[in-house]
Amino acid sequence: MRKISSFGKEIAIGAAIVLFIFLLYVGFPPAFMVMGLLMFGALFLFARQRGGLAMGTAGKKAAARKPAYLTFEDIGGQDQPKRELTEALDFLVHRDKILKLGIRPLKGILLTGPPGTGKTLLAKAAAHHTHSAFIAASGSEFVEMYVGVGAGRIRDLFKEARQQAVKLKRDSAIVFIDEIDGIGGKRDGGQHREYDQTLNQLLTEMDGVQGDESVRVLLIAATNRKELLDPALLRPGRFDRQIQVDLPDKSGREHILRLHARNKPIDEGVSLGKVAEETFGFSGAQLESVMNEAAIYAMREQSEKVQTAHLTQAIDKVMMGERMDRETTREERERVAIHELGHAIVAEHVRPGSVAQVSLTPRGQALGYVRHHPQQDRYLYTQTVLEEQIMIALGGAVAEELNYGGRSTGSRGDFEQATSIVRTLIESGMSDLGIIHPQALTQEQWSRENEKILNELTGKTRELLGSKLETFRGLLDILVSEETLSGKQLREILLKQAA
Numbered sequence: 001m002r003k004i005s006s007f008g009k010e011i012a013i014g015a016a017i018v019l020f021i022f023l024l025y026v027g028f029p030p031a032f033m034v035m036g037l038l039m040f041g042a043l044f045l046f047a048r049q050r051g052g053l054a055m056g057t058a059g060k061k062a063a064a065r066k067p068a069y070l071t072f073e074d075i076g077g078q079d080q081p082k083r084e085l086t087e088a089l090d091f092l093v094h095r096d097k098i099l100k101l102g103i104r105p106l107k108g109i110l111l112t113g114p115p116g117t118g119k120t121l122l123a124k125a126a127a128h129h130t131h132s133a134f135i136a137a138s139g140s141e142f143v144e145m146y147v148g149v150g151a152g153r154i155r156d157l158f159k160e161a162r163q164q165a166v167k168l169k170r171d172s173a174i175v176f177i178d179e180i181d182g183i184g185g186k187r188d189g190g191q192h193r194e195y196d197q198t199l200n201q202l203l204t205e206m207d208g209v210q211g212d213e214s215v216r217v218l219l220i221a222a223t224n225r226k227e228l229l230d231p232a233l234l235r236p237g238r239f240d241r242q243i244q245v246d247l248p249d250k251s252g253r254e255h256i257l258r259l260h261a262r263n264k265p266i267d268e269g270v271s272l273g274k275v276a277e278e279t280f281g282f283s284g285a286q287l288e289s290v291m292n293e294a295a296i297y298a299m300r301e302q303s304e305k306v307q308t309a310h311l312t313q314a315i316d317k318v319m320m321g322e323r324m325d326r327e328t329t330r331e332e333r334e335r336v337a338i339h340e341l342g343h344a345i346v347a348e349h350v351r352p353g354s355v356a357q358v359s360l361t362p363r364g365q366a367l368g369y370v371r372h373h374p375q376q377d378r379y380l381y382t383q384t385v386l387e388e389q390i391m392i393a394l395g396g397a398v399a400e401e402l403n404y405g406g407r408s409t410g411s412r413g414d415f416e417q418a419t420s421i422v423r424t425l426i427e428s429g430m431s432d433l434g435i436i437h438p439q440a441l442t443q444e445q446w447s448r449e450n451e452k453i454l455n456e457l458t459g460k461t462r463e464l465l466g467s468k469l470e471t472f473r474g475l476l477d478i479l480v481s482e483e484t485l486s487g488k489q490l491r492e493i494l495l496k497q498a499a
């Protein structure tokens with residue numbers, strides 16, 4: 001919350017306390033105490049409202065978020081992004097040195113990666129690290145119908161950042177814009193002017209032509225769809241640094257869980273390392289939910305500590321999302337469709353002609369499925385074949401992640417399948433461990449290798465599907481309305497898109 005609103009709140013609280021003391025002092029009957037309480041409430045609301053009204057539109061949502069006080073130590077995992085970010089920030093910290101050497105000052109840092117991985121946290125920590133003022137907004141706040149409004153808001157945002165820095169006696173400010181693709185997406189020919197103006201204003205602010213050099217403004221932006229960004233934004237002098245923020249690996253997950261367990265009584269029997277193992281593919285935000293939900297389960301059972309069972313329940317709940325025995329909505333069907341298309345597109349890519357049908361009809365536990373042409377029984381599998389199978393299995397979750405930023409329960413069976421193929425790879429000596437006796441492998445070695453292989457193949461799958469996001473749209477419409485898509489249809493559309 002910014003100065004103005006906390007100031008108002010202080011007045012309100014102060015006034016209420018004075019009133020209370022007064023009432024106590026004169027010994028009024030209880031009815032007056034009730035009145036005092038009511039007045040306290042009214043004053044409090046008034047102060048809040050005043051604080052809100054006094055804020056600019058662009059800054060309002062930003063100010064509703066938490067303040068910037070957060071350090072890199074409060075962020076779990078993400079060692080590489082943290083390192084890259086602090087290196088980049090040195091340019092801001094050692095400003096004089098940089099100027100002396102004639103190095104072009106850093107204008108922007110782009111954080112890319114799936115939602116909930118801590119991009120916002122990194123930006124806040126960056127502000128703390130560089131003693132900068134911090135102001136945040138989301139790209140979606142600038143999308144307006146009227147020409148010039150979005151551009152004006154960008155101008156206000158940067159102005160506000162500079163003013164705040166002056167007020168806090170800082171010589172730099174960090175502006176954080178989440179979902180930058182909302183403003184800086186590719187301009188394809190027919191785009192209307194409003195959009196161009198907003199982006200142009202952003203570029204102008206980044207170039208810093210307004211000359212007030214007493215405060216340096218650094219833009220940190222985040223997106224989970226970098227491929228949609230206008231190339232103008234990616235030119236040197238704009239986002240000079242691009243930092244990939246991925247889903248946390250196992251040790252990262254454990255670190256994040258630990259951070260979110262800090263304020264909770266955890267039973268000695270709980271192994272957060274185990275929880276980390278069971279949450280492959282979870283984002284930091286999902287892990288935070290797991291800890292929170294577990295504490296809620298503990299409370300419900302009137303347990304004083306969070307126990308393993310609570311955590312297990314919480315993992316299930318977070319995986320399931322909101323979905324619980326009710327009819328599927330269009331939204332859900334779209335999600336299932338995206339998931340199944342992920343499997344199908346990877347399958348067609350690694351084994352052309354192999355998909356027989358993609359269907360959204362629930363079958364058994366699954367809400368959708370991909371049917372493959374029967375393959376000849378194989379007795380020998382090469383490493384490539386096994387890796388392709390793993391990629392097909394991962395395709396569903398990766399497609400969801402690329403299109404929605406998160407995963408769902410739908411992928412649980414897929415991960416089990418992927419893991420069991422990984423086991424085959426390792427046990428037949430096709431992993432980096434070489435030829436080993438399976439029994440000689442410790443649990444730790446096993447899961448490290450498993451994680452490594454899965455991460456690598458997830459990356460490959462992501463690359464493959466990431467280049468086909470357009471195709472998803474077209475296929476999605478057909479699949480959701482028809483509920484099935486034949487292998488032939490799929491191949492035709494894939495070919496057309498590739499042409």
Ligand SMILES: Nc1ncnc2c1ncn2[C@@H]1O[C@H](COP(=O)(O)OP(=O)(O)OP(=O)(O)O)[C@@H](O)[C@H]1O
Pocket residue numbers: 074075076077078114115116117118119120121122178222224256259283284285286288
């Ligand atoms: N690395 C992490 N360490 C600790 N907590 C994390 C981490 N990543 C995410 N979280 C938790 O998830 C919440 C959301 O993270 P954050 O807003 O930084 O994600 P984001 O990458 O900016 O996502 P989005 O793109 O959806 O805005 C945080 O407030 C925090 O509770």
Ligand SMILES: [Zn+2]
Pocket residue numbers: 339343396397410411414
């Ligand atoms: Zn699946």
